Amino acid sequence: xxxxxxxxxxxxxxxxxxxxLPADIRPLARAVPVHYRAGPxxxxxxxxxxxxxxxxxxxxxxxxxxxxxxxxxxxxxxxxGNLWDLAEEDVEIFREEVRLTYLHELGHYLGWDEDDLAxxxxx
Numbered sequence: 844x845x846x847x848x849x850x851x852x853x854x855x856x857x858x859x860x861x862x863x864l865p866a867d868i869r870p871l872a873r874a875v876p877v878h879y880r881a882g883p884x885x886x887x888x889x890x891x892x893x894x895x896x897x898x899x900x901x902x903x904x905x906x907x908x909x910x911x912x913x914x915x916x917x918x919x920x921x922x923x924g925n926l927w928d929l930a931e932e933d934v935e936i937f938r939e940e941v942r943l944t945y946l947h948e949l950g951h952y953l954g955w956d957e958d959d960l961a962x963x964x965x966x
């Protein structure tokens with residue numbers, strides 16, 4: 844499937860996921876831009892991430908945006924090519940993996956660490 848179609852499906856999935864979030868989290872989720880890429884670029888790989896990375900949160904978590912000298916705007920990157928490969932080209936599995944990966948990365952924005960994410964089933 845073409846990357847543009849995967850991006851469309853992923854964006855629709857993220858939108859549906861945001862609409863199902865608790866009312867107090869929904870505005871926070873909508874404030875964080877989500878970008879869709881086929882896979883991680885060379886700069887991400889140079890930081891030590893694996894080529895099969897599914898998603899990445901960058902920037903400062905909510906509530907800490909202005910506590911750093913050079914605040915980086917928060918963003919979520921979803922790697923649709925890698926998610927598609929993980930889903931073995933099954934659209935329904937792809938949607939579920941996009942949903943889980945988005946929620947995982949959103950959790951990082953909310954300040955949750957890996958243990959917090961695991962406790963919520965988002966590891």
